[in-house]
Amino acid sequence: MNKYVLKSNRLSKKYHNNMALNKVNVSIKKGSIYGFIGQNGAGKSTLIRVVCGLAYPTTGTIELFGKNSDQELIEARKRIGTIIEGPALYPNMTASENLEAHRLLKGIPGKECIEKNLTLVGLQNTGKKMAKNFSLGMKQRLGLAIALLGDPEFLILDEPINGLDPMGVVEIRELLKKLNQEYGITILISSHILSELHLLATHYGIIHEGELLEQLSATELNEKCQQYLHIKVDNPDKAATVIERHFTTQDFEVMPDGSIKLFAFVDVPGEVSKALTNEGLVIEQFMPMGEDLETYYTHLIGGVQRG
Template identity: 70%
Template sequence: MNEHVLQTNGLTKKFKHSFALDKVDMSIRKGSIYGFIGQNGAGKSTLIRIVTGLAFPSGGTVELFGQSSQRELVATRKRIGSIIEGPALFPNMTAVDNLEAHRLMRGIPGKDCVARTLRFVGLQDTGKKTAKNFSLGMKQRLGLAIALLGDPEFLILDEPTNGLDPMGVVEMRELLKKLNRERGITILISSHILSELHLLATHYGIIHHGQLLEQLTTKELNDKCQQYLHIKVNDPGRAATVIENKLGTTEYEVVSSGIMKLYKHLDQPGKVSTLLASEGLVIEEFMPMGEDLESFFTKRIGGVRHG
């Protein structure tokens, strides 16, 4: 039994003189929620379009459910549900009619799946209200319902929380967790809301300028997210001098007005605070903290340098 739903080997996509994807080796294990992280233009959407058959690679291979030939990929893509570049809705149709139209277009047998899927996403009581009159959150849930028709084993979502209000983001997160937990659906989710991904994903892939920089589990991410002493003082420049000269380290950074992150001496907070105070510095905030996914991502692509 193949443990991976998706594997790519040297996947490349070239446009004239630039590479949208540059020899990407990605693997997504069955049952995982894979958070796909990258800036605009990093290659996320290009990879997703290739995997779903909407674009063709310039080189390399895609393997879905252990199958890699073109004929096999056409068949295995029927086991995928996706939302790419926004849900494909018929604005003048009701939720029921939208799902029924997609069911017929895709040749999915039986009407029972329509009502069942609408109940799952919480749209069973929308009646004659048409999709054009839905809130953005309702439209996203209807798009998810369309993607879930046919009971896919692998769900691919490109920015599914884009534009949602905080409550809509929470609702989408809980729906995706429920799909993963109760139905065992493997999910690939591309999102710019890194704090939200950190609450959802079990695995991560970081892509930058078409290159997959790193793949890691939540545990590995938590291990790599550096712990630090959060220090706010009245004179960070002078504090930096004290830290370098008296503590003998340059493992710190000044991140905003008066706030510093010290990555060394985490086991000696009393020594650090006493030293700063003895040098006449006013300590306004002092506490141990850990970095989040956004901070780790920024550092990983080279956006932040230590002091």
């Protein structure tokens, strides 16, 4: 069984003189939540449009569920649900009527899926309320209910939390986690709200000016962005002994410049500084350090821009 739902091989897309995608090799594993990160115009939406068959690549190929011929891709796309540039809703229809209209357009037999999907996204009690009177969060959830018609295995969402209030963001996040963990749906989610992706994604792809700079797992990102206490004292060897003895940990590293990275007890810096001071050590520098996804991303594209 193929373990990737999507792979691209040197995928490029050129609009006039603008290279929107430049030899992109993306790989999305089955069962993952893939956070697709990039500034506006970086190439996120272009790649999504190519994957969904809404645009054709200039060069390169894509593979969906292990299939890559034109006819196979047409069939494979039936296994995908999408929200691109906002959900496509009929404003003067109810939630049920919206799903019924899309069910008929997709040729899906039986009406059982309507109530099932509305219940799944928490819109089963909206009754005769028109979609135009829904909150933005409700519209996004209705869009998800429509995208889930036909029980897709792969969900592609372009900026699904853009403009939502904090409660709406939490609702969408928890719903996407449920779809992934309980229903096994692989999700590609593009967003510029990096703090939210950090709470959701299992894997990341970072794209900048049409080029895929890096792909990494959440575990790899956390290792690169690990939080620690940066400590510099007058006697680093003694400090290392104090830390190991007092806190019963070896989860620290003495750097070549004599500073210490303490990866444990980051949440109780006062206790650490007190223990060092009580042993007669002079603290020259002492501060929490480390990166979050946003800082890591900024440093990564900053390095590209400077280069």
